[in-house]
Amino acid sequence: MATYETDERIYALSTAYYPSALAIIRVSGDGCVESLSQIFSGKKKLLESGSNTLLHGYLSDTSGKKIDEVVLAVYRKGHGYTSEEAVEITMHGSLPLIQKLSLTLEEIGFRKALPGEFTYRAFMHGRMDLTEAEAVEEIVSAKSEMAARSALSRLSGSLSSVILSMKEKLVDILSSLEVQLDYAEDEILEDWVYPEEEVMGIISSIDRLLSTYDSARMYSQGAMVVLAGATNAGKSSFFNALLKENRAIVSAKEGTTRDYIEAGCVIRGLPIRLFDTAGLRNAGEEIEAEGIERSKSLMREADLVIYISDGSDENLPVEDERTMIVYSKLDEGRKGHPLEFSSVTGEGIGEILDEVERRLLGSSASESDVSIESQRQKEGLSECREILLESLKVRDSSVDIMALSFQSAIRSLSSLIGEVSSDEILDNLFSKFCLGK
16 A cells, blocks of 8 residues: 655656657655756756746756756745645656656655655645545546546535535534533523434435436446347447447348457447447357357446347347347338437437437436545445434434434545545545556
């Protein structure tokens, strides 16, 4: 497990390790400006520079030999991504030069950063809370525009605001309980009344957030969609129509597809792993039989199976939320089914994609201003919800027992934004980030 130290100067390549026009190396930590000035051509300018300053010059190795022409972006303490003294070095994207500068930085006292260490420091310095820190990696790993937009919203504090609002309401409830606890039993106070309306409102807010989890994960991670059906039913034609390219061989001869073909595409903003599979039939030939077994395995794993029929099937699968039946060859005549398409004309494909979106996203298909994607966030909110539901059941308990319930609910929300988190949890979370973040 990674162990993060905030009293060391660190560096990391923040762009891809690949030949490119430009590369950015980020350094951070107290004293990093002074250390970097030892190898920068404009030493005095760098030492005297203010925050948010750009400086042009050359970086050299410890023997004084030039490494590269660079631009330095200087961030003084309290500014920039980590909120500590930092510099971003923009250089040419030559791999040998990147390697040389990395070695030189280590020679003058910098350590290579661990995955997520810059974001960890930003969190520890109060630059962002834990939900915002998670959003950083969610933006980087987003596989769709919708996922990136949702993560950007969380990075801007939308989720934090909702959680803090719920927490403030719970703190108000707890405060009214503690007033009761602060008075001696013989002092006259009005009986404490369980705030059912407020608690139910908080539970409803949690439910709204929890309902976004599946769709947010789907937009972020993508869905597995398998095209299945009998031989020569039109699977490969539909596959090609969705991809808008001839990826799969289309032939009137049965059994053309012996193994599955996988391709990535985007359907209604959802990233999709689309599989064209071998036609389902009783195959005597060994290779085709193996392909059919693989097709069945994929069908069991899929988020959605689109079973394509040309209307001649005698044994169709049972349709459910994971299995939808569509009919092909609409250009040869309608079969009277709600979902029909023609891969020749494209007719009906739009309606099928609408149904695919509905099946994958369910009732959460509409965009939400605030959503959750992290399993940690889901578990924390679920825990708070269970505590509040339990408090409803024991609402007639003593004041001290009720106070313990609301204290626990507050802790579960506090942990979501990082106000209460163990080092082990933090190390585990940030170690999953990419280098340079």
